[in-house]
Amino acid sequence: MISKSTIDQVYETARLEEVIGDFVQLKKSGSNFKGLSPFTDERTPSFMVSPVKQIWKDFSSGKGGNVVAFLMEHEHFTYPEAIKYLAKKYNIEVEETERTDEQKAEANExxxxxxxxxxxxxxxxxxxxxxxxxxxxxxxxxxxxxxxxxxxxxxxxxxxxxxxxxxxxxxxxxxxxxxxxxxxxxxxxxxxxxxxxxxxxxxxxxxxxxxxxxxxxxxxxxxxxxxxxxxxxxxxxxxxxxxxxxHKSKVLYGIYFAKQAIAKEDNCYLVEGYTDVIQFYQRGIRNVVSSSGTALTPEQIRLINRLTKNITVLFDGDAAGLRASLRGIDLILEQGMNVKICTFPEGEDPDSFAKNNELEEVLQYLQENAKDFIQFKANLLAEEASNDPIKRAETVRDIVNSIAKIPDAIKREIYIQECAQIMNVSENVLFSTLAQIGKKEVADAAKKAKPEQKAFDVVKNQVTVEKVDVQYELERKIIEMLLLYGNDQQEFEDLVLKENEEGDLILEPESLEAKVYEKIYLDLQEDEIELTNEQFRNIYYKLIEQLNENEDFSIRTFISDLDQKMVEEISSILMEEEKYALHNWERKDIYPKDKKTGVGQLVSETILTLRCYLIKKRMEALQNNTHENNGNNNETLEEIMNYLQLNKLLNKKLNRVLS
CATH class of the missing domain: 3.90.980.10 (DNA primase, catalytic core, N-terminal domain)
Incomplete structure (x- = not known):
């Protein structure tokens, strides 16, 4: 077992953005970082990291949590393994007791x-x-x-x-x-x-x-x-x-040693063998990996894609089946990545070239000889086609097929123009061929996806609208406010139910200054409201206890003592609104209002809305009772009328019109 002091030290020392940065290429986005999801195949960022809160959220898969949760999800570590990994990364000595034979036996397969x-x-x-x-x-x-x-x-x-x-x-x-x-x-x-x-x-x-x-x-x-x-x-x-x-199709040899250099250099050299990787690394070129002799796979490319958008493929000077290797280039293009190719002189490979030349010479050679994929492919295939018009036509089509794999329309157009110059073919013909390939792919996909349908069958489009669970959302909002603003001192407008001179019930506002957690706790206690969602209820009581005991409450410290399910729930709550930052609203001259400017109002309105919702539920329950009971319902009807009046007053305060 790892000691509590070691675990606390790990949480205090580890920086989430640094740890995740070893696995995912992160870019600054306001006060946060964003990147491509390491859990799904995507081309636009949906992965957010908050250095301030020390939590992350992946909006494409729904996963989230703290630094330990990331390692458990991404690397399939157990909790102790994640702690040990972080301790090793930050040079923290791990204090632990020897595992018993029983504990060893319990280790999963x-x-x-x-x-x-x-x-x-x-x-x-x-x-x-x-x-x-x-x-x-x-x-x-x-x-x-x-x-x-x-x-x-x-x-x-x-x-x-x-x-x-x-x-x-x-x-x-x-x-x-x-x-x-x-x-x-x-x-x-x-x-x-x-x-x-x-x-x-x-x-x-x-x-x-x-x-x-x-x-x-x-x-x-x-x-x-x-x-x-x-x-x-x-x-x-x-x-x-x-x-x-x-799983060899999902692994790249050397990725562990290369990941930081790949992200730093914003480029990855892809070689064929183990010794190629090791020799390059020893020479001083660290951003290099190998597919270990297997054909390149989409999973391996996505592994690199998390760290950089740029790949330089290095081929032996006399690589047999070089044309067959070009299939891997198309796979890289499909992932929306930029690819260059570099071949070595006859009889040389990356291993021998790095061994026999100094670092400056190797870097200079790579810089001068790394060709854009379109130039490389055109030159290679043009040599094979020679003066044969039929082979030449096949070559052009082969190149356009590769260009068609690129998701970005602007890049496709630029490559078409480049191909037209190299192959001396009109741009219009190439664009026409590209359009034909696109139409064929769309038609093939539609044919594949279209289910068998009998003649004269009528298919209705059924739109299903997911019903919002109001109480769930309100309870979730309460947890969010406690986490973000629990210890903030705010001025609130409290509502006291009184009778006016005419004997009518009115809500009289009274100013109150308190901490957010005190206001929420007292209001829920006064109305005898208990959160119905078990997860929220457990988090709520832990939060109230921590906020009451610690003046310097921090989310980072709080979640370090929770189980992973709670951590994931909390990260999901806190990062929910961060996903809108992914859309870069400021670039579209839309500036969302800072929520913190009206915390007191937000708290009051949330509690009022919850009261209204619970009153409505209570009235519905009472109405059902009146239908079921055939006896005297005067008391029940009077209670319903009182609730109706109170509900009307509360909704008036919320500026809501009741039907």
């Missing part, structure tokens, strides 16, 4: 797989540095590649001994279960026909140098292993199989 993977990484590193075979084979290989000790340790590189079950035995001896070793793919388990109760166990990566694959937060998800012998039957590179924690 996913967490157990993470623990097994972390043990494997440490074991492979230990074998590389401390075993004779590891030093002679694995370490020698990395040194030959030109990697320094510092780089090898930075990327946690290792070696799996060339033994059938050396790693598996070590893991089992350290208490890790065979089931999780098999699920992570570290161990291959096969039935033994002669001994059915004792299956055969093999190390998947035996005799290979190891490249751990990290998540964006630094957790070990899987491994890539390279064989060093000339065994033609064995694959040169072998990756961990798909598992609960490792």
């Amino acid at each position: 996913r967490e157990s797989m993470y623990l097994v993977s972390e043990f494997a990484q440490k074991h492979f590193s230990e074998m590389l540095w401390e075993s004779e075979l590891g030093k002679a084979i694995g370490l020698s290989y990395f040194k030959e590649r030109g990697f320094t000790d510092e780089t090898i340790k930075k990327f946690c590189l290792g070696y799996c001994l060339d033994q059938w079950d050396g790693f598996t035995k070590a893991a089992l001896e350290n208490g890790y279960k065979l089931g999780y070793l098999e699920k992570t793919g570290l161990t291959i388990v096969k039935e033994d026909a002669q001994n059915p109760n004792t299956p055969k166990k093999f190390d998947r990566f035996k005799g290979r140098v190891m490249f751990p694959i990290h998540s964006m937060s630094g957790r070990v998800l899987g491994f890539g292993g390279r064989i060093l012998t000339n065994d033609k039957k064995a694959a040169k590179y072998l990756n961990s199989p798909e598992s609960e924690i490792y």
Whole structure:
């Protein structure tokens, strides 16, 4: 268990915008930050971060919370893991008691797989540095590649001994279960026909140098292993199989080490192999990742899209199947990103080029040779087309197909103009072709989406209007006011029910100065109103207690002691109005009024509205009773008339006309 003092120190030290900035590219928006949702596929920002309140809200998925909630949602951390991650980031020493065997057993399957993977990484590193075979084979290989000790340790590189079950035995001896070793793919388990109760166990990566694959937060998800012998039957590179924690289509090698540099440089270099990433990083170019030998996927592109809009794809000088690789370029364009391509001289790849040249030379080469995708594709395909008119036409159509993938209309037009110049084709023809492609895509999509419909069927458009839960919204507003203005001293206009000289009931205003939380608490107590929503009720009592006890109440401290469901609810309440900042109203000369200018009025009107609503509900209940009871209803009718009069007075005060 992590001590309370450590947890408090983590919450006090951690800066939400810094932590989220490691995973999402954030841009200033007034007093807040905004960015693309890390939970959904979107092209316009709907993700808001409030440094003042230290909470975030993702309007596209509905998720929200504090810094710990973000790590739990985004990285699938448990609560203790999130605290440890933050402690490590901010160099805070974690005080904790040793977990019992029972607590270890309670760890869920996913967490157990993470623990097994972390043990494997440490074991492979230990074998590389401390075993004779590891030093002679694995370490020698990395040194030959030109990697320094510092780089090898930075990327946690290792070696799996060339033994059938050396790693598996070590893991089992350290208490890790065979089931999780098999699920992570570290161990291959096969039935033994002669001994059915004792299956055969093999190390998947035996005799290979190891490249751990990290998540964006630094957790070990899987491994890539390279064989060093000339065994033609064995694959040169072998990756961990798909598992609960490792999905190769959603992972980029090196993203953990590159994320901050990518956001800072506002560009990401995309290479093919592990050693390309490591060599570039060692040379001083940190904003580099790899798709680890797999075809580029939309999920991987979206991972980069959170950090930058710009990708530079680096290809080997003699890359086989370069044209096939261009499919990845189209995927990048579809995501609305800017893409450049750079190829290296014949016989060179990013690894060798970075190894054999100084940093300034590599940067200069990249700057001078990175071509816009349209220039690169046109040049490449034009060379293939040569003087063949049919191939030339196919080339032009191929390029326009790529341009059609771009969501931005202005960019499409500029690229069409550029393509027309390079390929010496009229712009009108290209625009016409682009329009045909667009129409075809729309028609295909409509055909796919259109359900089968019988002849002469009449389809009615049914508009369903969601009914507003008035009491829920009012209770939510009360929580919001307590959170934002609870300790503010305000002047309120209180209403006292009196009889005038004619004997009629009137509401006489009286000025009152009090703190917002005192006013709300006393009004609800006086009317014996209890919040009906259980979540709001729990938050309400905790808030009143904290506001009463702490003069220096802060939202950040308050939510650090709440469970994650409450934190998510509070962040949703507080950030609700922040979503309007996403629309940049000021740019349209619309200036929303600052709500804080009328806090006293807001509180009074909210309480009055809640009273009116509850009076209305009470009258409806009394009316139902009169219908059900056939006896004497005089007392009930008199009560209804009193409520009607009170409701009329309250609504008059709210400037509402009653029908």
